[in-house]
Amino acid sequence: MPSNEALVFDVYGTLVDPIGIARHLEGRLPPADAADVARIWRHKQLDISFRLTAMGRYEDFAWCTRKALDHALALLDKKLEPSEKESLIARYNDLEPFPDAVPALSGLLDRGHVLAVLSNGTPAMLEAILDASRLRPYFTEIISVDEVRAFKPSPLPYRHAAMRLNLPPSRLRLVSSNSFDIIGAESAGLRAAWVDRSGGVFEPDGGPPDIVIRSLTDLPAALDSTPGHDR
């Protein structure tokens, strides 16, 4: 029997690991500096996307990613040759999938869920990363915020995902490790599942959703025990 909920997955941090890109810097920088660059890069990439959306402006996520890398390097006073920077940016389309992604997605498909992606990534970034990580075949729809030119957590991408899947927002469940994304989805009327991979702290402007899991492979059991989730 098909599930009554479509599961909509965030990509960066949820299906693939943006912080793991640090290992591609380790030949060039000491490991602690490589880890700092990766962490600040990711933080600034999201920060830029939030501020663009607050200003009602749009530059795509590839642009945010480049600007954020420049910022991380400048902040830490690290220099890379232009060719090194280009090869690092190219690596962003080849991030490692988390090991729980394939087993979880394949189990969820077997249970009859419609699976989709909703990400800040551009369509080109998403096609590339989902192909490289071999996750593409699991998804019915790949939805980029580019289609509405506003980044999550604006309500526009979440409502757009519901429209693309032809379902009311309350029949979509966003699965994300990013707690700002969970708050955004719920405030647009979706349900949510937070993948708390590292025992992290939830953003203070909201509370955890009815499903909190430590690994994507815990999702089927969590769905079964959630009131209102009728498989």
Ligand code: LAC
């Ligand atoms: C994404 C960012 C939020 O994939 O990680 O949309």
